[in-house]
Amino acid sequence: MTHDDDTPSRLTRRAVLATLGVGATSGCIRSIQSTAGRDTADQLALSVKTLPADADPRATRIARFLVTNLNQVGIDAKVVPMSREELFRDVLLNQSFDVYVAQHPGSHDPDFLRPLTHSAFDVEIGWSNPFGYADLELDDLLDRQTRVTSDRRDKTLDTIQQKLVRNQPFSTVCFPETIRSTRDGRFVGRDDLPVHSVPWYLSLTEQATGEAVDTDSSTVNTQTPSANTTAVETTTAETPDESEPTVFQMTLSDSRPTENLNPLAVEFRCPDSVTSLLYDAPARYVDGDVVPWLAESIELVTEGDGNELVGYLRLREDLTWHDGTSLTAEDVAFTFAFLQDTSFGSSSTPVPSPRFRELTSLVDSAEATSDREVRLEFGRVSEPVAERVFTVPVLPEHIWTNQTGRAMGSSLNTDSNVTKALVWNNPNPVGSGPFEFVSSTVKQSVVLEPFEDHFLAGGSVDGRAGEFHVPTFDQLVFKLVPSSGAAVELLQRGEADATASPLLPEEVSTIGQDDSLALHVAESNQFYHVGYNVRRAPLSNPRFRRAIAGLVDKGHLVDDVFRGYASPASSPLGSDGDAVPPALHWDQTDPELPFHGSNGELDVDAAREVFRDLGYRYTEDGRLLSG
Incomplete structure (x- = not known):
């Protein structure tokens, strides 16, 4: 019989070795204590890696909330902030972490759960099972959902979600809404398309001189199809000068595109990446x-x-x-x-x-x-x-x-060879996308220009791709800004046309009070989560991971950290809807692992009792012992 977190008999060599290292802790903790000296046990300690507050204050606050509660139940926990590339190197490439808090890039299709949690992907890097999770029954379900269709696939995905939520190789926290803003003016784009998506850039159309643009900046665009357009002003619109290039300027709060434009560099890329403008695909969403x-x-x-x-x-x-x-x-x-x-x-x-x-x-x-x-x-x-x-x-x-x-000399600490392709910074990218690379300055800007030989620049195109065109401005510039507030300030001053990086909820009121700015709020399939390295004891024990998950008040975090611009969730496929089984729909609290407390305040006694039930013991001064 194969239990949810037992070592299956058909794992790869690396997965077997990794599981052997932690397999003894997959069962009850009491069996460990019988072989360990009670008088020499140390306090259990965990590090929680995440981004610093200036890079992602929401991830930082989730991590701090979790660490505060871990400390309250007697675990010696600390937040370890690090840059995006350092965090993703440790988590996605080197698997060097205990616990981390980050945003998963999400996907248009639930099949992303297969590489994320299938044991066959444990030998690989990136978002390919960074947790080291192994479960043969889950593997079979993940393989099956790629083959079956309709109701059969829905039922299989329901079972997959319930199994993942039960065993918690990672804990889904919430799905944030993306908040962006555009400035009214010379160029208009379709507001049924997400700002900063490739189709949105390819819908931007220059207005005739003096043509009025009817835009209600108080309307929130929720990405539902409409015939409306969003007006966006280039930085040269107020004083046109034929001798100066027309520049369309986006603000960017993530410095990684200024340092690396390799579309394969997982630690430098996010879903709405600048590289998607440089590299085309046979098909697009x-x-x-x-x-x-x-x-x-x-x-x-x-x-x-x-x-x-x-x-x-x-x-x-x-x-x-x-x-x-x-x-x-x-x-x-x-x-x-x-x-x-x-x-x-x-x-x-x-x-x-x-x-x-x-x-x-x-x-x-x-x-x-x-x-x-x-x-x-x-x-x-x-x-x-x-x-x-x-x-x-x-x-x-x-x-x-x-x-x-x-x-050679790669910083990646993996069992596999690492090729140049995975670590090359691609300083002069050559793609076939609608924009081509001009220049970049580290931690300052990236400059692109429309590709005149792109297939959309050559006249009429059949099919839905024909709805789009290469824009007429001369340059597309991504300018690095230090904060969400700085991005909005540039928009207000007419020194930027739109925001590429999502804004914080704190900026919504400022945007709403400025008639020249439009607010765009869209649902996202990206989600914040707490990830566990199940290769390491005691995180190899699903009951221990469940105990940690019960320390996260998702509803409170959505209200307090995201100001309501997010949806708390138990499943990595969302909080409700057809994709999520009814048993995992959010109803005021986590349906599987409710928070031990209310309104963000932990019931310490109740939470500690969960760890006692696992076989752990406490010292007189409240420290949770590791053995």
């Missing part, structure tokens, strides 16, 4: 739908015995890279092979890209059958899951083949 983009057409058919899915992709004509080289089907086939093994066969074992692993792991093979056509074999994968694979950005073969060698 528009209003939640997968829309052919570089591809003229995409077809999925079942072949063979009826269980194997095959995809046929046909590229548009005359596609080029930013350096003028032709983009062909060979680049697409190369991309899928390369992302599955960035060493391109030069290493004894494959070195996959951790970013996009959720998608590339579904592809068995990709072959260019002509200059414009690619054939992809998926095996036993359902069409709704497979179609998302086409959103993987295409990489130029003539650039990335030079990055297949082993990276």
Whole structure:
């Protein structure tokens, strides 16, 4: 019999070794105490890694709330703040942590749970099972949901969520809403599209001189489709000068794009990344739908015995890279092979890209059958899951083949080889996207310009991609600002046109009081969570993780930290709706692990009793002993 956190018999070598290191603690703590000297036990200690307050004050406050309560139940806990790249290196690449608090990038499809928690991905890096979680029954469920459809998939996903919530390899806290602002003026964009998304940039249209723009800045855009537009003023709009370039300026509070533009560098990337403007994909998400983009057409058919899915992709004509080289089907086939093994066969074992692993792991093979056509074999994968694979950005073969060698002196402490492709900062990126790279200054700015040879710049385009166009301004500049408040101040002064990085709720009232600014609030599939390194005792014990989860008052944090601009949740798929089983719907409190207390105040006695029930004991002065 295989229990939820027992070591399964079919794990990879690394997973087995990792589990052996902590497996003795997977059961009751009392069995440990019989072999440990009671008089020599130390106080249990945990570190909670997260971002500093100037980078993400919400993550910092969640971590502090948790650490305060850990201290109250007798655990010697401390917050360890670190930069984004340092945090994600420790968590996603080196697995060097006890507990962390961060925001998961989320996904358009629940299949992201497969690489996030499947034991087969424990040997990899990135958001591929950073917790070291292993459960054969869950593995089977995660594999099954990629094959089945309709009600069968819904039921499988319900079971997956209930199993994850029960065992808590990570604890979902909440889904924050994204808050952004734009300034009224010369350019207008579709406000049924998320600000800073690629389609939004490609909907920006210059207004004729003197043309009135009807924009109600007090209206909150919740990303529901409408015919309205959002007016945005370029910094040169007030005093047009034909000799000066027209600059469209975005504020950015995350310095990472100014330091690294490698689309594969997981510690430097976020979902709404600047790199998505530089690198195009065969298909893009528009209003939640997968829309052919570089591809003229995409077809999925079942072949063979009826269980194997095959995809046929046909590229548009005359596609080029930013350096003028032709983009062909060979680049697409190369991309899928390369992302599955960035060493391109030069290493004894494959070195996959951790970013996009959720998608590339579904592809068995990709072959260019002509200059414009690619054939992809998926095996036993359902069409709704497979179609998302086409959103993987295409990489130029003539650039990335030079990055297949082993990276020497890498800061990554992994069991696998690390290739140059995963650590290269890509200082002069060459893509095929609607914008091309001009320059960057570390911790100051990134400058792009519209790509004149992009397929959207050449006239009418068939399909939904034809709704968009390459904008007419000369430059797109991302300017680094120190804070959310500084971003709004630049908007008010007319020195910025919109905010790329989300704003804090504290800025909403300021935006609402300024008639020149528009407020945009959208739901997000990203979520804050508390992650546990289950390779380490006592975090290897699901009951211990559940005890920690009961110290987090999610409802209070949403009200206090997010000022209501978030939804508390138990499941990584949300707090309610069709994607979440009714048993996990949020109803005033966590349906699985309610907080031990109320209104943010911990009932210390009740919380300590949970740890006593686990077999732990306390000293007279209230310290929780580790053994």
